[in-house]
Amino acid sequence: xxxxxxxxxxxxxxxxxxxxxxxxxxxxxxxxxxxxxxxxxxxxxxxxxxxxxxxxxxxxxxxxxxxxxxxxxxxxxxxxxxxxxxxxxxxxxxxxxxxxxxxxxxxxxxxxxxxxxxxxxxxxxxxxxxxxxxxxxxxxxxxxxxxxxxxxxxxxxxxxxxxxxxxxxxxxxxxxxxxxxxxxxxxxxxxxxxxxxxxxxxxxxxxxxxxxxxxxxxxxxxxxxxxxxxxxxxxxxxxxxxxxxxxxxxxxxxxxxxxxxxxxxxxxxxxxxxxxxxxxxxxxxxxxxxxxxxxxxxxxxxxxxxxxxxxxxxxxxxxxxxxxxxxxxxxxxxxxxxxxxxxxxxxxxxxxxxxxxxxxxxxxxxxxxxxxxxxxxxxxxxxxxxxxxxxxxxxxxxxxxxxxxxxxxxxxxxxxxxxxxxxxxxxxxxxxxxxxxxxxxxxxxxxxxxxxxxxxxxxxxxxxxxxxxxxxxxxxxxxxxxxxxxxxxxxxxxxxxxxxxxxxxxxxxxxxxxxx
Amino acid sequence: xxxxxxxxxxxxxxxxxxxxxxxxxxxxxxxxxxxxxxxxxxxxxxxxxxxxxxxxxxxxxxxxxxxxxxxxxxxxxxxxxxxxxxxxxxxxxxxxxxxxxxxxxxxxxxxxxxxxxxxxxxxxxxxxxxxxxxxxxxxxxxxxxxxxxxxxxxx
Numbered sequence: 001x002x003x004x005x006x007x008x009x010x011x012x013x014x015x016x017x018x019x020x021x022x023x024x025x026x027x028x029x030x031x032x033x034x035x036x037x038x039x040x041x042x043x044x045x046x047x048x049x050x051x052x053x054x055x056x057x058x059x060x061x062x063x064x065x066x067x068x069x070x071x072x073x074x075x076x077x078x079x080x081x082x083x084x085x086x087x088x089x090x091x092x093x094x095x096x097x098x099x100x101x102x103x104x105x106x107x108x109x110x111x112x113x114x115x116x117x118x119x120x121x122x123x124x125x126x127x128x129x130x131x132x133x134x135x136x137x138x139x140x141x142x143x144x145x146x147x148x149x150x151x152x153x154x155x156x157x158x159x160x161x162x163x164x165x166x167x168x169x170x171x172x173x174x175x176x177x178x179x180x181x182x183x184x185x186x187x188x189x190x191x192x193x194x195x196x197x198x199x200x201x202x203x204x205x206x207x208x209x210x211x212x213x214x215x216x217x218x219x220x221x222x223x224x225x226x227x228x229x230x231x232x233x234x235x236x237x238x239x240x241x242x243x244x245x246x247x248x249x250x251x252x253x254x255x256x257x258x259x260x261x262x263x264x265x266x267x268x269x270x271x272x273x274x275x276x277x278x279x280x281x282x283x284x285x286x287x288x289x290x291x292x293x294x295x296x297x298x299x300x301x302x303x304x305x306x307x308x309x310x311x312x313x314x315x316x317x318x319x320x321x322x323x324x325x326x327x328x329x330x331x332x333x334x335x336x337x338x339x340x341x342x343x344x345x346x347x348x349x350x351x352x353x354x355x356x357x358x359x360x361x362x363x364x365x366x367x368x369x370x371x372x373x374x375x376x377x378x379x380x381x382x383x384x385x386x387x388x389x390x391x392x393x394x395x396x397x398x399x400x401x402x403x404x405x406x407x408x409x410x411x412x413x414x415x416x417x418x419x420x421x422x423x424x425x426x427x428x429x430x431x432x433x434x435x436x437x438x439x440x441x442x443x444x445x446x447x448x449x450x451x452x453x454x455x456x457x458x459x460x461x462x463x464x465x466x467x468x469x470x471x472x473x474x475x476x477x478x479x480x481x482x483x484x485x486x487x488x489x490x491x492x493x494x495x496x497x498x499x500x501x502x503x504x505x506x507x508x509x510x511x512x513x514x515x516x
Numbered sequence: 517x518x519x520x521x522x523x524x525x526x527x528x529x530x531x532x533x534x535x536x537x538x539x540x541x542x543x544x545x546x547x548x549x550x551x552x553x554x555x556x557x558x559x560x561x562x563x564x565x566x567x568x569x570x571x572x573x574x575x576x577x578x579x580x581x582x583x584x585x586x587x588x589x590x591x592x593x594x595x596x597x598x599x600x601x602x603x604x605x606x607x608x609x610x611x612x613x614x615x616x617x618x619x620x621x622x623x624x625x626x627x628x629x630x631x632x633x634x635x636x637x638x639x640x641x642x643x644x645x646x647x648x649x650x651x652x653x654x655x656x657x658x659x660x661x662x663x664x665x666x667x668x669x670x671x
Contacts, residue, residue, distance in 0.1 A: 143623050143626075146627070146630075147626055147630070150630040150633075150634070154630075154633055154634060154637055157637050157641070158637065161641055161644070164644060164648065168648045168649070169661055171641060171644050171645045171648060172645065172657055172661070174641055175547060175638065175641045175642070175645065178634065178637060178638050178641065179541060179550055179551075179554060179638075182554055182558070182634050183538070183541070183554070183557065185630075186557060186558055186561055189561055189627055190561055190564065193561070193564050193565050193568055193620070196568065196619075196620065196623075197568055202619075202623075
């Protein structure tokens with residue numbers, strides 16, 4: 001079956017640009033729409049179209065060719081180019097698919113959590129955020145990355161702040177995120193300035209070529225690298241720079257949390273891969289050392305300390321937020337290995353974790369929607385009061401821990417194998433230990449839900465009250481996707497191998513699909 | 517030492533502004549002052565970019581009348597510095613002109629707009645925070661939220 005032939009020619013030629021322009025323009029239209037239903041429908045259609053476009057691009061990339069689109073007909077390196085290749089295409093598809101699933105979930109959840117007159121602008125901000133994330137990933141121009149980074153960040157501050165009608169702490173969470181996010185973006189742009197001083201160009205491919213010719217460049221390039229790593233580290237919640245993340249995830253509307261947890265840090269991680277491997281080269285002395293010390297060091301520290309912090313949280317959303325910081329550590333460890341297998345494993349975990357964490361946060365949102373609970377101690381007997389939601393939550397939780405036949409297992413095994421191949425047995429040990437910590441913090445929640453009776457309210461045991469269908473569809477889609485990846489991971493491994501092949505000239509970094 | 521500072525005066529100012537901005541952000545408890553610090557911090561980057569683009573002795577990057585006259589934009593040609601033929605642009609577009617690099621200036625226009633947008637969102641958030649908490653001091657807000665957490669009004 002040749003899926004590619006279903007797509008018209010213009011998807012291939014203009015799809016890359018349309019992917020960004022469509023949500024950006026429709027975001028403006030949505031902001032002036034009076035009706036919340038119309039806004040939701042339009043946002044959903046836009047997300048669907050973006051998914052179809054991204055699917056077309058992914059199929060073409062899997063066909064073996066990458067695509068360079070010159071904005072406005074100005075050829076790179078002078079014009080802004082959009083590059084769709086094996087590294088960016090899967091992330092594009094991930095972001096737009098997660099947008100579709102989260103929007104399905106948004107229909108009931110936004111009505112419960114956001115004030116009526118703010119709902120249409122809320123969807124507008126969401127589309128702008130999505131456009132920013134897609135733009136960050138698709139663009140081949142370094143300064144354009146900064147612009148899209150800020151487009152997505154500024155709309156994210158708005159989205160997080162919208163949680164105020166439900167939880168007033170969303171306002172302070174959003175403000176803290178704004179301060180730290182702006183510092184991060186400014187560090188990033190300082191880095192770009194130094195990089196421009198060194199290379200005199202803004203096109204990523206051109207930068208990479210010039211830096212290679214200069215053999216890594218002078219001290220200016222080193223300073224640029226440091227600023228860019230710190231800036232991106234703030235955006236992707238690298239361990240000591242993660243302080244904005246837990247409260248932003250815990251207090252924003254649950255729809256925003258589900259979308260951000262599965263896409264925002266992932267887009268920043270994609271940029272880290274781009275900058276450390278494509279623009280700078282691991283063979284450059286200072287880059288290699290920084291990866292070894294900074295990324296691996298902070299990655300491993302994050303895995304351990306964030307997992308420990310997750311255990312001691314009383315709020316389930318905070319537990320998962322800290323677990324997100326820990327999972328970012330796994331990806332950083334994979335990237336820091338600086339081998340093809342390591343980068344592929346990190347990339348694989350990036351995709352898998354988006355599926356897992358998106359599903360978990362949607363389940364938590366559904367529990368709040370029905371019972372208004374986020375504290376772990378309130379989860380008593382949820383397996384009886386919300387069996388379907390708890391089922392999906394359990395599958396995703398097992399996947400997060402890394403139980404065989406789930407997505408989490410596939411990426412953790414690949415990561416451990418990549419570390420072992422380098423002789424880093426201590427890293428394998430850390431992966432095992434943090435997986436045990438994951439059993440403890442997810443187990444805390446599952447224990448309450450399965451082994452305790454539902455609470456008694458007003459003299460009667462709380463009755464079964466399942467989440468609405470619009471919430472069950474996305475959470476089960478993600479839970480089943482997690483199992484499907486666990487049983488047959490060929491597709492994901494192929495995507496990760498393709499990405500690693502682009503970063504390192506080695507074929508088949510990961511040995512096929514790991515089938516337990 | 518002083519020599520270095522005066523030959524790289526702009527860069528020295530960039531470093532000072534950047535550190536002052538960062539210090540203000542983290543030292544003050546007042547949310548408005550934090551935003552002021554953020555603005556100072558971002559301004560240092562604007563200055564950095566503007567400095568990058570400057571070529572010593574360079575003219576403003578404006579197209580001058582060419583020999584052929586096809587590309588004449590100005591009715592009167594800009595007087596070009598005769599000295600310092602360092603990195604001149606000689607092409608079809610005009611006589612040899614040493615000009616500053618306009619690209620960083622254009623880039624930083626974008627960053628200035630981004631900074632304004634961030635500041636606007638930040639101030640809007642501070643207004644909302646004051647409506648809800650009746651204070652804009654970070655430590656007082658934390659104290660209020662501490663009781664908020666203890667009372668178990670969660671979500």
